[in-house]
Amino acid sequence: MFIINCPFCGEREQSEFKAGGEAHIVRPKQPTELSDDQWAEYLFMRKNIKGVQFERWNHAHGCRKWFNMVRDTSNDKIKAVYKMGEKPPVE
Template sequence: MLLIRCPHCGNRPEIEFHCGGEAHIARPETPSEMTDQHWAEFLYYRTNPKGMHAERWQHRHGCGRWFNALRDTVTDKFAATYEMGSPRPDLAATPAPARTA
């Protein structure tokens, strides 16, 4: 079973979580001034990268809080989780965990 690290509760099984889509998408400041095409792009068009992707997750069957996660869409492994409102972590600057035998 896949374990996901909730920033508030620690490692928990994947069945406790719900994905809420792409992270770091800001709502337009003046939506009434947007064209229908731009509004549709904001509502429906998302990136779908192969590789690392920032997503919003909810610990639905735990604390109920939302958080962001960096997940590799190829391997389905989570590289990092962080609280909402925090900047996206720079994985290149993060040292790799020590390997144990």
């Protein structure tokens, strides 16, 4: 079980959080102008990387804030956490 450093609350047990999938997938501003394929790309396609991955997490049983996290999925090491809207850290 990880310890996650919530950008708003500090370090908390993983059980307080909910994972929300891949980060930085922006909802298209004009969905109606997209082809089926383009919309499907947004809707269904996720990378699921073995290694360093950018993810969304929600402090569901805490401040309820969503934030982003950089995690190495091969060893669960958390490299960084940052607020929504902030730029992802560069390696």
